[in-house]
Amino acid sequence: MAKHKTHFEDCDVLVVGGGMAGTGATFEARHWGRDLKIICVEKANIDRSGAVAQGLYAINCYMGMQWDENQPEDHVRYARNDLMGMVREDLGYDMARHVDSTVHMFDEWGLPMMKNEKTGRYLREGKWQIMIHGESFKPIVAEAAKKSADKIYNRIMITHLLMDEEKENRVGGAVGFNMRTGDYYVFRAKTVIVAAGGASHIFKPRAVGEGMGRTWYAPWSNGSAYALPIAVGAKMTQMENRIVLCRFKDGYGPVGAYFLHLKTYTQNANGENYEKKWYDHTKEMVGEYIDHHPTPTCLRNHAFIQETMAGGGPIQMVTTEAFQDPHLETVGWENFLGMTVGQAVVWASQNIDPKYTNPELTTSEPYVMGSHATCSGAWVSGPEDLSPPEYFWGYNRMLTVEGLFGAGDTVGGSAHKFSSGSFTEGRLAAKAAVKYIEDQKAKDIKVSDKQCEDFKDIIYKPLETYTVGRNEITGGTVSPSYISPIQGLQRLQRIMDEYVGGIATNYMTNENMLKRALELLEWLQEDLEKVGAEDYHQLMRAWELKHRTLTSQCVTEHTMFRKETRWPGYYYRGDYLKLDDENWHCLTVSRRDPKTGKFTLEKVPVYYIVDEKEKKKAS
Numbered sequence: 001m002a003k004h005k006t007h008f009e010d011c012d013v014l015v016v017g018g019g020m021a022g023t024g025a026t027f028e029a030r031h032w033g034r035d036l037k038i039i040c041v042e043k044a045n046i047d048r049s050g051a052v053a054q055g056l057y058a059i060n061c062y063m064g065m066q067w068d069e070n071q072p073e074d075h076v077r078y079a080r081n082d083l084m085g086m087v088r089e090d091l092g093y094d095m096a097r098h099v100d101s102t103v104h105m106f107d108e109w110g111l112p113m114m115k116n117e118k119t120g121r122y123l124r125e126g127k128w129q130i131m132i133h134g135e136s137f138k139p140i141v142a143e144a145a146k147k148s149a150d151k152i153y154n155r156i157m158i159t160h161l162l163m164d165e166e167k168e169n170r171v172g173g174a175v176g177f178n179m180r181t182g183d184y185y186v187f188r189a190k191t192v193i194v195a196a197g198g199a200s201h202i203f204k205p206r207a208v209g210e211g212m213g214r215t216w217y218a219p220w221s222n223g224s225a226y227a228l229p230i231a232v233g234a235k236m237t238q239m240e241n242r243i244v245l246c247r248f249k250d251g252y253g254p255v256g257a258y259f260l261h262l263k264t265y266t267q268n269a270n271g272e273n274y275e276k277k278w279y280d281h282t283k284e285m286v287g288e289y290i291d292h293h294p295t296p297t298c299l300r301n302h303a304f305i306q307e308t309m310a311g312g313g314p315i316q317m318v319t320t321e322a323f324q325d326p327h328l329e330t331v332g333w334e335n336f337l338g339m340t341v342g343q344a345v346v347w348a349s350q351n352i353d354p355k356y357t358n359p360e361l362t363t364s365e366p367y368v369m370g371s372h373a374t375c376s377g378a379w380v381s382g383p384e385d386l387s388p389p390e391y392f393w394g395y396n397r398m399l400t401v402e403g404l405f406g407a408g409d410t411v412g413g414s415a416h417k418f419s420s421g422s423f424t425e426g427r428l429a430a431k432a433a434v435k436y437i438e439d440q441k442a443k444d445i446k447v448s449d450k451q452c453e454d455f456k457d458i459i460y461k462p463l464e465t466y467t468v469g470r471n472e473i474t475g476g477t478v479s480p481s482y483i484s485p486i487q488g489l490q491r492l493q494r495i496m497d498e499y500v501g502g503i504a505t506n507y508m509t510n511e512n513m514l515k516r517a518l519e520l521l522e523w524l525q526e527d528l529e530k531v532g533a534e535d536y537h538q539l540m541r542a543w544e545l546k547h548r549t550l551t552s553q554c555v556t557e558h559t560m561f562r563k564e565t566r567w568p569g570y571y572y573r574g575d576y577l578k579l580d581d582e583n584w585h586c587l588t589v590s591r592r593d594p595k596t597g598k599f600t601l602e603k604v605p606v607y608y609i610v611d612e613k614e615k616k617k618a619s
């Protein structure tokens, strides 16, 4: 391993991932920690990294408290409703009460915001969304982070967290490698904020073969946000709550602006409103949740999936009416040009002009994330003024490993944060991390050279495996002594797809399938000891795959634990096809023992903090 130069960097706050949450954390860490050493490490380049790389057309989470458009309580109720009751209200409220200040900073920093000409307020796309010309969104927040950090490291993938050897269960930093130079990096840190995005490509995507790599969720989001904490024994929550998106077919173009701003609507191939048809059926499964307004996202998916299975597809978005208005037509196209250029290209290639043809929609493969209409992620402490004892252990957004914080997709239980809420959560985590240091909680952390050297051996092993094994290649890329990252990825995706509720089974699974998945995942883990990498890029692919596999194990364990179908339209437990509030009105929390690799799961109460607060005020 001598050929890979080792760089040591000691710091106070280490931010892993420079996406929305990571840039927010880096910015805020400097605000509270003027003299602290703050480092942000990013796998790509923070100017164009993460889910917002290509830009966005709307900021999906803005209260508008200054005009009394919404209050944080309203947002908590909205997220609770959308997630069929299962959210951490302390986290949601905490994000919502701070998110407007974040958006006002974006405005000050030069993000072009659309304004309502009559009122002068931000132009609303929907109740929570405001419209932006957001192609430059990511470079703008990146600039704030660059001005705040002591150093930003681009092109370094963090593969493992370091642990303190003096005090059990306390973090000590992180290690990784530079994908361009191959150099090894050791970041010894007093606190670590994991902000590494969600996970795509753990379930087999619809786009395979020539379209491989095309997914709705950022293809480079590989679940590091989950695998890093899981590997060191941090607790996770709601990992079964994977998300399935209804999107424009083949290009995965988002539908939000179309539904909300253009007022388009969906129909089946016969021009019928199919959602109504499935009302009784859905009521039978989930009870009164189907009567909630707005209809929870998963239940709308459910009607879509049922209608397609019943032969009513393809489902279409009716654009031909709205697009007759030249202004709306422009908005419809601009929406993609600033955010998902690929959708416009797909339409052009398929001769679809939405002014004359209603484009098809599809439901995506599942993704794991914590910031969209879903809430998978780490089990974190909430803020001291809101959280009940089960949800509070000292520092806001600290995981169950001391000194380890999370934000954005990393954090579970708090859905509907989106870009602005993730940046806000990064700020909250950084403020708490600085306080943790000021409170002298990070004193005398010991990370030995041996710990760092051991990780170095582990990280570069795939290069060695390839170098030795390539001599035995029998044909093309086939070798009896190693598997390549792409072979491993495709194997993972098939396991998840066919057994854990992917598109192959129309999102259906059951206990027997899940047990089989766990068995196959364990063998995959074993075989990943033999993954080979022919260069540094492939080494990154190898580690992405390992992180995806660990994340997948956690998702499968959670899916097996929750014996009900809480979110039809996201996935179905065929052996428990109904929502079961009597037994499962709770959050699920897991922990993987780092020594044995075994998961244990528990139920944790879900509290309706907002309404209880109001009840108390009224009495």
Ligand SMILES: Cc1cc2nc3c(=O)[nH]c(=O)nc-3n(C[C@H](O)[C@H](O)[C@H](O)COP(=O)(O)OP(=O)(O)OC[C@H]3O[C@@H](n4cnc5c(N)ncnc54)[C@H](O)[C@@H]3O)c2cc1C
Binding pocket: 016, 017, 018, 019, 020, 021, 022, 041, 042, 043, 044, 049, 050, 051, 052, 056, 057, 058, 059, 060, 061, 156, 157, 158, 159, 195, 196, 197, 198, 216, 217, 218, 220, 221, 222, 224, 225, 254, 371, 372, 407, 408, 409, 410, 417, 418, 419, 420, 422, 423
């Ligand atoms: C297709 C799509 C459309 C969306 N549309 C909207 C919208 O219209 N409006 C809106 O407000 N929100 C939207 N969102 C949501 C928003 O983008 C996310 O909520 C937000 O980006 C999450 O922030 P994050 O920091 O957790 O993840 P990200 O912003 O994805 O950042 C994660 C970062 O971590 C880095 N990273 C990953 N692994 C490692 C590692 N091992 N080492 C180092 N770095 C690593 C990644 O490269 C990335 O830069 C959309 C998301 C998607 C995917």
